[in-house]
Amino acid sequence: MSTPSIFCLKKLRNLEKSREGYANDWSSISRLPDEIILQILNRLIDLKTLCFCYLVSRRFSSIVLEVDAISFASPLSNPRISNKNTVSDVAPSSSFARIISSLYGESFLSAYRFLIKFKGVKSLCIELLSSGLRAVDNRLLKWKVKFGNRIESIIFLFPNSISDNDGLYLNGNGDEDENKRRRIPYQCLKDVTARHMMMLYLVKDLPLLEEVSVTDSRGRGRLSLSGKKLSGVKEWVHSTSETVFNRVEVPDIVNNCYIPVLKLPVSGYVMKGIYFGVIEMNGFQGGNDFLMNSENGGFEDKEEAAYTEAMMEILEKHKGIMHRFM
DSSP: OOHHHHHHHHHHHHHHHHEEEEEEHHHHHHHOOHHHHHHHHHOOOHHHHHHHHTTTTTHHHHHHTTEEEEEEESOOOOOOOOOOGGGGGOOOOHHHHHHHHHHHHHHHHHHHHHHOOOTTEEEEEEEEEEOOTSSSSSSOOEEEESSSSSEEEEEEEEEEEEEETTEEEEEOOOOOHHHHHTHHHHHHHEEEEHHHHHHHHHHHHHHTEEEEEEETTTTTOEEEEEHHHHHHHHHHHHOHHHHHOOOOOOOOEEEEEEEEEEEETOOOEEEEEEEEEEOOOOOOOSSSSSGOOOHHHHHOOOHHHHHHHHHHHHHHHGGOOOOOOO
């Protein structure tokens, strides 16, 4: 027998063994009770993996939707879902769908449509692909937001460089062009508004949510809800009219300033070439306590803590140099 023939025979035998093994494995899995399968699925968390499990069988499709914790990052290529498990009955509103697809792409919208079938999910974490500020290097841009059922205040900070006690930590592109910096408030407002709208729809579509966060791949900013804050938003979402719910209210007052050098006494960091701003809703009288609130602070690493310190330092000691953005 020729060498190619022997190779083909071995491949066929291995394939047959694989089929037999798969059949035995599947037989073993099929005998497991739903409760055990759900315990296994609850450990997967990743939405893409859960989607593949959803397509295994009708039995799996019903069990998968009972998981209570999900995490996913965009862009996400969602596998084709067959007619037997249609998602058309849970599609988001057309206006929201247009906004989501325009900002994050059709693959993310497909993933979102699948996500809102999980009516029992309690914990949800979404990581979005950072939308780019093409005119500036936005690696160092970060923002924080005070919000509930509406956005009340956004604070953004964009240094040109950051250094710690050991030397240079992170450096921007060295471009301090005023025209380019002026685009930052609009980008921050766009990012926050889209995420806030997504958060409200998630609260509306997933009734058992206990904690939810939406962040991005560059860690520029995070919206998160849990505890009493989430309960308050849930109450508003389920009691307000459709017209009020779909009304988009955004902060419209921008005050900003430029600080050449800022030395941070607690972290020891030094930031240079800082463009700083506050975007507020007209009539907003809230304080800046949200910068240190536990829902945001619990996620902070060393770098994020330095940004929080810088924001508070500027608001306490440099507020007098801030002026209205024109």
